[in-house]
Amino acid sequence: MGNDKQGNIILGGVAALCVVFFWSGWIVISRLGVTNHLTVYDVTGLRHGIGAAVALPYIIWSRAWRGLTFLRTLILTLTAGVPYALLAYFGLVYAPAAHGGVFLNGCLPIFTSIFTWIWIGQRSRVSQIVGLGIILAGVILVGYEGFVSSGGGMTWVGDFLFLGAIALFALFMVANRVWSVNPGQVIFAATIVSAVYYVPIWLFWLDSNLSVAPASEILLQGAYQGLVPGVLGISCLNIAVRQIGPRATSVFLSSVPVVAALTAIPILNELPGLPAWIGMIVVTFGILLALGIIGFHQETVPHTTGPAQVGPE
Secondary structure (H helix, E strand, O other), rough: HHHHHHHHHHHHHHHHHHHHHHHHHHHHHHHHHHHHOOOOHHHHHHHHHHHHHHHHHHHHHHHOOOOHHHHHHHHHHHHHHHHHHHHHHHHHHHHHHHHHHHHHHHHHHHHHHOOOOOOOOOOOHHHHHHHHHHHHHHHHOHHHHHHOOOOOOOHHHHHHHHHHHHHHHHHHHHHHHHHHHOHHHHHHHHHHHHHHHHHHHHHHHHHOOOOOHHHHHHHHHHHHHHHHHHHHHHHHHHHHHHHHHHHHHHHHOOOOHHHHHHHHHHHHHOOOOHHHHHHHHHHHHHHHHHHOOOOOOOOOOOOOOOOOOOOOO
């Protein structure tokens, strides 16, 4: 029995580490894609087109759309589908990967807390509010050049686009919790439905460089965007949450901003400045405090447990 428990912990830890590298890699690979030959519309099209092609047999076999109303499908599609992807990818056109890692992961608890309070009236504990304040301070440090320095160029534009993207995804997370949406329904709404309406528009009317981009670049973006964040990422996330729990999984995922920044150094030649490094550490500390992993003890407030609500997909 003890060996089985230890094995489950190891399995959950490995799965959580995989999610960290999948999501960190998604930020870096996406930045690489939108700053080379492919357009933002191309990367978005490959993400949803290939993802839909891979997932469609399972969706049809499981009839994953059952239980979804038109309104719920629409909201899930708009908050976790094409609009979210376009905002995130356009953000990566202007801002470096380190900013994407911090804004897309660090700001998620802030927006999730706001929408949870508005939608279901759940208020945050004192330690959570303090943690969210620390996250906000870290985010400002990371965006320092883009906010106040002329050397930051158009970075601030990317940072605000990240805020728009993660606000949508936070709304998706709250809807996911309130409606108890299962992974199949998420894939159906965010991937299949998105592909049905977006791919034809992309191929016929949007700016595309598929005809001139190197085949290696198309294959890299197609394979990573279509398979890794959604299919593999969601699968490993579910394994981690089942084996080690959502809180422990969230500890792993709090390292995504730093891992993304470190990965961007050799691949993208993007070296964050000192304020950004300090900001990443501050954001990580704030996430852990907001999640209740560290900090002072207080009475537990009942809540609904679900998949770890950290990080984009």
